[in-house]
Amino acid sequence: MAGSFISRGFRGRRREDPAVAGRVPPGQYVTPDFPVLSAGPTPHTSPREWDFTLNGAVDPVRRWTWEEFRALPRDTVTVDIHCVTKWSKLDTVWEGVSLDTLFAGIEPRGAFVTAFCDGGYTTNLPLRDVLDGQAWIAFAYGEEPLAAEHGGPARLLVPHLYFWKSAKWVRGLTVTERDRPGFWESLGYHDYGDPWREQRYQGD
Amino acid sequence: MAEHERDTRLDGNAAAGLLSTVFRCEPSEVMLICAGCGADGPMGALLAYGMEMGAVLRCPVCDTAVLRAGSAGAMLWLDVRGAVSMRVTIEH
Amino acid sequence: MAGTAVPGRLAWQLASVAAKRQETPRVISLRLESDAWAGHLPGQHVDVRLTAEDGYQAQRSYSISSAPEPGVLELTVEDIPDGEVSPYLTEVLQPADRLELRGPIGGYFTWTAADGGPLLLVAGGSGVAPLMSMLRERAAAGSDVPTTLLYSSRSWDEIIYREELERLAADPTLRIVHTLTRSHPADWAGYTRRIDAAMLAEVAGALLPGSLAYVCGPTRLVEQVATDLVTRGYPPAAIKTERFGPTGG
Ligand SMILES: Cc1cc2nc3c(=O)[nH]c(=O)nc-3n(C[C@H](O)[C@H](O)[C@H](O)COP(=O)(O)OP(=O)(O)OC[C@H]3O[C@@H](n4cnc5c(N)ncnc54)[C@H](O)[C@@H]3O)c2cc1C
Ligand SMILES: [Zn+2]
Numbered sequence: 031m032a033g034s035f036i037s038r039g040f041r042g043r044r045r046e047d048p049a050v051a052g053r054v055p056p057g058q059y060v061t062p063d064f065p066v067l068s069a070g071p072t073p074h075t076s077p078r079e080w081d082f083t084l085n086g087a088v089d090p091v092r093r094w095t096w097e098e099f100r101a102l103p104r105d106t107v108t109v110d111i112h113c114v115t116k117w118s119k120l121d122t123v124w125e126g127v128s129l130d131t132l133f134a135g136i137e138p139r140g141a142f143v144t145a146f147c148d149g150g151y152t153t154n155l156p157l158r159d160v161l162d163g164q165a166w167i168a169f170a171y172g173e174e175p176l177a178a179e180h181g182g183p184a185r186l187l188v189p190h191l192y193f194w195k196s197a198k199w200v201r202g203l204t205v206t207e208r209d210r211p212g213f214w215e216s217l218g219y220h221d222y223g224d225p226w227r228e229q230r231y232q233g234d
Numbered sequence: 235m236a237e238h239e240r241d242t243r244l245d246g247n248a249a250a251g252l253l254s255t256v257f258r259c260e261p262s263e264v265m266l267i268c269a270g271c272g273a274d275g276p277m278g279a280l281l282a283y284g285m286e287m288g289a290v291l292r293c294p295v296c297d298t299a300v301l302r303a304g305s306a307g308a309m310l311w312l313d314v315r316g317a318v319s320m321r322v323t324i325e326h
Numbered sequence: 327m328a329g330t331a332v333p334g335r336l337a338w339q340l341a342s343v344a345a346k347r348q349e350t351p352r353v354i355s356l357r358l359e360s361d362a363w364a365g366h367l368p369g370q371h372v373d374v375r376l377t378a379e380d381g382y383q384a385q386r387s388y389s390i391s392s393a394p395e396p397g398v399l400e401l402t403v404e405d406i407p408d409g410e411v412s413p414y415l416t417e418v419l420q421p422a423d424r425l426e427l428r429g430p431i432g433g434y435f436t437w438t439a440a441d442g443g444p445l446l447l448v449a450g451g452s453g454v455a456p457l458m459s460m461l462r463e464r465a466a467a468g469s470d471v472p473t474t475l476l477y478s479s480r481s482w483d484e485i486i487y488r489e490e491l492e493r494l495a496a497d498p499t500l501r502i503v504h505t506l507t508r509s510h511p512a513d514w515a516g517y518t519r520r521i522d523a524a525m526l527a528e529v530a531g532a533l534l535p536g537s538l539a540y541v542c543g544p545t546r547l548v549e550q551v552a553t554d555l556v557t558r559g560y561p562p563a564a565i566k567t568e569r570f571g572p573t574g575g
Contacts, residue, residue, distance in 0.1 A: 035340060035426050037376040039418045042384055043410045063408070066240050069284040071297060115286040116382075150299070179240055194287070217288055217304025218311035231306035240572045241545030247432045247568060248387055251373035254336040260433035278434025 043117075050120060053110060055225035058118040064180065065117060069213060072178050073148035073199050080183055082167065083202035084132060087140035092132070096183070102127045105166060109189035111196070112225040124187055126168030129160045129203075140207040145186050148199040153212035154221060155188065155195055157205065164190060167200060192223040192230070246280035249289035252303060253277075255310050259322050267318040270298030277301070336428045338375060339363075341399070343423050349486045353452060354416045355391060355402045358425060365394040368459035369436035369540065369568070372401070372429030376414060386411040389542070389568070390430060391455040393462035399430075402486060404452040435568045437540060439464060443471035446530050446539040448521065448551050450478045453543025453570055454486050460540065461494055470499045476529045478521050478547065480508040503529050521547065523554040533559050542568040 044059035054060055077096040084092045094102070106125050112118045144154050159165065168187040169176055176182035181198030188195050194214050215221050220229040228234060246262060253261035262278030273295045280291040280300055288304040288311070304311040314320065341360035349355055371389045392400035405416040419425065437445070437460045445464075447457040454477055464473065479485045485504060495502045505517035505525065517525060530539075539560055541551045548569045555565050 035377060035424070036379055037414070037426070038423055040376045040378050040384075040414055042376075042378050042382045044382065065286075066242055067284060067286050068242050069287075069290045070292060070299070071243070071283075149297075213302075214287060214304060216311075217302055217313060218306025218309055219287070219304060231309070234307075241549070241569075242572060243545060244569045244571060245435065245567055247371070247434050250433075251336065251371075251387065251428055251431045254428070254431065258335055262432050262434040276434055278432065 053120060054118050055112055056228050058112055058116055058225065061117040061119055063117075064119060065113070065115075066179050067113065067115065067194075068179075068198070069151055070149045074178055075148050075183060075199070075201075077183060081201070082132075082184070084136060084205070085202060086144075086204035086206055087138060088205045089137045089139065092136060094132075099127065099167070099184075100169070102131055107166065107187075107189075109187075111189050111193050113193040114219065114223070114225075114230050118225075123172055124166065124168040125170035125173075126166030126184070126187055128163060129165045129167065130163065132167070133161060138205045140205045142206045142209045143203040144206060144210055144212060145195075145197040145200050145203050147197050147201055151197055151199070151213050153186075153195050153197045154206075154210055154215055155191065156209070156222070159191065160186075160188060160203070164188065190224070192220075192225050194219065195223055242283065244282040244285065245278060246276075246282050246291050247278045248285060249282045249291060249303065250278070252285075252289055252305065252310070256312065257322075259325070263322075265321045266300050268293040268296065268298050268300050269316050269318050270300075271296040272318070336431065338426050338428045340424045340426055343419060343421050343425060344398075346419070346421055349402060350484045352405045352416075352484065353402060353486050354405075355400050356415065356419070356425075357392075357398065357400050358427070359398055361397060363397050363399060365396045366390050366399065366430035366459075367433070367436040367438060368394065368463040369456045369566075370430035370432045370459075371456065371568075372399070372427040372431060374401075374411065374415070375426045375428070376411060377426070384410050387431075388415075389456035389459070391458045391462075393459060393466050402452060402455040402458070435540065435542075435566045437463075437538070437566075439467035439469040439471065441538065442536055443473060444534050444537050445471050445473040446537065446555075447473065447475045448477075448526075448539065448541045448543075449475065450521070450543025450547035451480070451484075452486065453541075453547070453568070456542055456568060457540060458487055461491075461500070464500075465494055465497070470497075472499050474501045474503065474529060474531075476503045476505070476521060476525070478505045478507055478543070481506055482509075482511050482514070521551055523557065526551065526554050526558065530555075530558065537564060539565045540568075541565065543570055545569040545571055 080096045165188045169184045186197045186200045250261040283290040291301040300316040302313040341358035344359045345357040347355045375385045388401040391402040403415045406412045
């Protein structure tokens with residue numbers, strides 16, 4: 031019974047839009063909204079308390095205050111984002127500091143990173159996926175300072191992976207030799223999370 | 235700013251359907267002791283976050299994630315490291 | 327456990343839509359029938375699951391608004407603009423269609439006449455649904471537990487169950503107080519603002535031993551009211567909350 035039942039006339043939110051065919055990974059639908067998904071209460075860290083740290087298997091450990099961080103060269107990027115809960119949002123405009131800038135002059139001794147955040151959230155990624163112009167620490171969205179509910183003052187932005195990897199309220203990256211499952215990865219979500227290969231869950 | 239924030243949290247009760255896969259008794263009545271602060275109470279009195287991906291049930295006193303569940307396709311993953319213990323009434 | 331499959335306590339089941347009733351311009355009630363339904367406790371909810379032809383699924387929770395009854399349950403659903411599930415339930419689903427659900431769920435936000443009171447019920451918008459199940463149960467059980475419902479709606483036309491509430495209020499031990507937050511009839515003498523601490527102080531009166539409070543509706547309203555009740559001296563364990571999320575009136 032359950033399992034084969036179909037709800038008459040139910041299509042879900044998805045609309046097939048030929049204009050964006052090829053831009054949306056399998057199983058995703060395009061939304062004009064920016065849904066909020068949080069694993070905990072929204073922290074409110076003031077710029078005075080905020081800093082960003084690169085630590086773990088790196089030499090040297092680096093730390094930037096908000097002022098130092100905001101003085102770094104910045105990029106404006108327009109990217110599509112894909113949430114594992116099946117919405118995609120196209121042409122989102124962000125401003126942030128490239129992780130290439132942050133890793134300049136640093137010798138990593140591991141192939142993985144764990145992003146850590148205010149509120150205790152973590153997520154794991156291969157180091158190579160956050161370098162070479164693929165990842166930013168974003169502090170503005172749509173030409174406005176990043177709202178706290180979307181991860182402000184700053185969030186990780188790794189648009190080529192499912193959006194839970196783009197950790198909100200990020201405060202640093204720990205370089206590790208082995209891949210260590212983060213918050214959702216230790217609850218069955220995929221360690222890599224490529225939306226184009228539909229790597230939603232462990233084993234996909 | 236906080237005025238415009240969207241309120242995504244729910245009561246632990248909202249996760250009871252998901253967790254009924256695991257518990258034979260009513261999940262919202264399972265008693266848990268928080269590993270963060272020692273607070274003792276029913277699962278229904280915890281706060282539920284992240285229901286789109288599973289359920290993150292947090293202590294209303296100290297925000298510790300007492301019970302975390304991931305709905306990963308055909309599998310439900312559970313992490314209860316945030317609880318010192320869980321207790322249920324034995325049915326006779 | 328030992329190798330034998332224990333039948334799921336809460337399996338998904340199919341209920342059929344027996345009737346659909348327009349409560350307000352944006353709210354409907356669905357009367358659902360299922361032989362497998364054993365009844366519920368007032369305050370409990372069900373999870374509703376919709377499945378598209380290609381297997382895509384969406385799931386939401388809805389409180390049971392009817393009094394407990396084997397084989398039958400009612401849900402009351404507010405149409406949320408741009409929502410995924412509520413517009414399906416309010417607009418697409420019709421009598422004789424079937425709906426997949428699991429429940430009844432929740433043993434925390436429940437009240438039966440045996441739990442006593444005095445009872446303070448506070449609702450915002452469709453948050454009145456599980457409280458209505460309690461009021462219907464209270465009436466069916468002939469309970470005289472002193473009860474107050476403080477109910478916030480946007481306007482007179484958006485008061486869900488308005489006429490039934492008027493009938494129930496003939497009971498001298500039940501008091502119903504409305505507040506209309508967006509617009510109100512010209513001759514409206516009642517409250518016209520969001521529920522706040524001063525309103526709770528006026529409506530709830532003195533805190534008596536045994537007092538129980540049930541608060542349900544949009545998350546923001548629920549948290550505001552729960553905080554105000556603690557300030558008024560309600561023991562936190564005597565305040566039960568059911569947050570519906572960011573939506574609703
Ligand atoms: C225990 C429980 C009981 C409930 N009982 C009832 C009931 O009796 N009656 C009732 O009508 N409802 C009830 N609800 C609410 C119900 O479950 C749905 O949330 C509601 O119907 C909206 O679902 P939807 O799919 O229509 O809207 P959705 O598709 O979920 O979206 C609704 C709107 O809100 C916005 N939105 C959605 N999610 C977010 C978010 N995370 N942040 C910001 N904006 C967001 C969307 O953009 C959209 O505009 C209950 C909820 C819970 C947890
Ligand atoms: Zn705690």
